[in-house]
Amino acid sequence: MERHRQMDVTGSASARRWRMRAATLLLILTVCSFHLHAQTPTPDxxxxxxxxxxxxxxxxxxxxxxxxxxxxxxxxxxxxxxxxxxxxxxxxxxxxxxxxxxxxxxxxxxxxxxxxxxxxxxxxxxxxxxxxxxxxxxxxxxxxxxxxxxxxxxxxxxxxxxxxxxxxxSKPQVEEVQLDPAPRVDPVLLDHAFAFAPASVLRLSELQTTEAKVSGLNIFRNHRFDLEARSDGKFDVVFRARERNGWGANKWEGLLSLFRGLPFQTITPEFFNIRRRAINSVSLFRWDAQKRRIWTNLSGPFSGDPKWRYRLDLDLRNENWDIRDSSAGAAPLRGALKLRKQAFAAGVTSIVNGRWNWSTGVEFSNRQFSEVNPGTALTPQLLAEGFQLKHLGQLNYVLARVPERRFLASTGVSTELGRTWSHPSQAFAKLQGSLETRWLPQSSGDDYEMQAKIRVGKTLGQIPFDELFVLGVERDNDLWLRGHSGTRDGRKGNAPMGRNYFLSNWELDKNVFSNGLITLKLGPFLDSG
The missing domain is CATH 1.25.40.10 (Tetratricopeptide repeat domain)
Incomplete structure (x- = not known):
């Protein structure tokens, strides 16, 4: 017991010595700190x-x-x-x-x-x-x-x-708006597309709304708004645009536009800014024996207001399909058919502002299938024939804009609700969503533009064959999965098809050549689906 007490006393003394040393060190550091602070020069x-x-x-x-x-x-x-x-x-x-x-x-x-x-x-x-x-x-x-x-x-x-x-x-103060060159479109219609006014401060939101409405007219190949400084410290807004009128600025431009699809057995008659009212007629005539098509579209501002735009579509198709498993090397045939389809659609688009727009419409169609080889891919539900009525809806919204970084992120949602009067009749819905980003790394221009887009789609109910999603490179398809041809021997059906899909596209574009009419870009891309 004596030994244990002695050890306790010794341990306590050791602890006290460590505390004394720590306190001494802290005091030295504090004194040094005050000394250094005192040495920091104070300006006279x-x-x-x-x-x-x-x-x-x-x-x-x-x-x-x-x-x-x-x-x-x-x-x-x-x-x-x-x-x-x-x-x-x-x-x-x-x-x-x-x-x-x-x-x-x-x-x-x-x-x-x-x-x-x-x-x-x-x-x-x-x-x-x-x-x-x-x-x-x-x-x-x-x-x-x-x-x-x-x-x-x-x-x-x-x-x-x-x-x-x-x-x-509260800048910049705009004195007047100039047009260089003056476009042929009705000045009143163009003025309604401009959300800003002379003798006022030009707001960023007003410029973005104006950009959306001017683009929505679909009569300008390219356009831009410039500010030109005045001697009084104010600015003039200058609108510069390359306008499309009739079938082209001259006969050569018109012929090039008309026959640009000749390698694909297609001609594309186009007439823009009809009666100077931004009314456009765009058509396609294809005589390819495997995929004949006649499509025409008429669009224009509703009641002379560029915020609202109507569209009318007529689409006639006569196509031969060979359904193949394109993931397999030999691409075995899984089914075949001939599709005849007639469709008429009407709709309206509203440009609310520079941040979002929406559209709604209806489509009435009829389809017939013949020369059917059902194979393993074509079920009776997919081969439902007859008339169909479908409602179309879409909403596009800008999620984020970072002007100083020239970065844009936007999203879109579309719905299709339809019923096919077959035997028996069947109803269906198609839902699609997208997320898109765009980045321009240069302080001006679009050189080295980087774009990325993710899209998803889902169907509910029983859908006919022509409502399936198709992922692949094909001129009638907007879900491009590059590297996957949508046709084989001229017939559609070579690309992946399904009721639901996921698609991701990324690309980087370097400008090689542009003369205002023709643009050539090169760059890498990465698609997955």
Missing amino acids: PNRLAEIKQLLAEERWQEIVRLVEAEESRTADLNYYYGTALAHLARWSDAERALQQGLKQEPGDKRFSLELAGIFFKQKNYSSAADYLRRTLRLDPTDTYANDFLASVYFLQGNLEAALKYWNRV
Whole structure:
């Protein structure tokens, strides 16, 4: 027992010694910290006042001489030093001084603002924009930084990003709208497509709504809106577009458009901007013995309002199908038939604003199947013949826009509800959804454009054969799974078909050639389905 007590006393003494050492070390560190803090130079108030006076008088060389005489520089001295060096065009030295001050005071927006000015003077607009965005993260209401950043984006040709930041300070003031060249479309109709007005501030949302309505007219091959500065500090909006009228700007353009499908035994008569009312007629005539088709579409603004657009479709088909298992090397035949289908559809589209639009319509059709070889793929339910009535609905919505990054994410949902009067009659529904992203990495233009799209589809109930989803490259199909041909020996049925699907498309496009009429792009792609 005596030994145990002695050990306890010894252990307690050891613990006390460790605590004493820890306390001593902490005291030493604290004293050193205060000592170092005391050694941190505090700028002489008189010297700072003198430098500020020199700054007001723009005597940059004297500011440099005074600051360089200091043994060490505070954040304030680095700011004045960097500012003076910048005015002397000593860009590298100014950048180093301001970067040092930024490390000393990362929450002081003056440093990032001055750094932006340095890069702007050197026409390094990307770096200038980076530091201005940093400034606005510290103070989103800074009027000068918002105006400065908008001007940078304007010089880069990124109008949407410029408007985003100009709108924060109630700019830009638009004096008038110019048309270059003046289009032939009815001026009243075009004016209704413009959501903004002269003698007002041009809002980003108004520009986006205008873009959507002008695109919805379907009479411009390409178009853009530019801002041109005026001497009074205001701007003019200039609308530049390549308009489609009649069957082409000249007979050669019309002939090229008409016969561009000749390799596929197809001609495509097209007439645009009929009666200068943005009424368009687009048709297709194909005499391919395996897939004959006549399709025509008439569309135009409803009651002269570009927000609303009607469409009428007539589609006549006579096709031979060979259903094959394209995943197998020999692609064995799993069924065959001849499809005759006649369909008429009518619908209307509403462009609510630049963020979303919707459409609704109906389709009445009739189908007949002949020369049927059911094989293993064609069930009696798929071969249901007769008349069909179908409702069509679609909604498109922009999820996110990041103008300064030129990034767009959008989604879409479509529904089809139909009934086929066969024996017995059967009802069905088709649901589809999509998610699409688009990124333009360059500050202007569409070079190296990257697009990604995911689509899914599902059917409910009993659907006829011609309502199945098809994944593959085929001119009548919009669900392209590149690398999978939709035809073999000219007959459809070679691509994957089913009641439900998943499809992912990704591509990167490099511009190779464009003359306004013909565009050639090259790049990699990756599809899976």
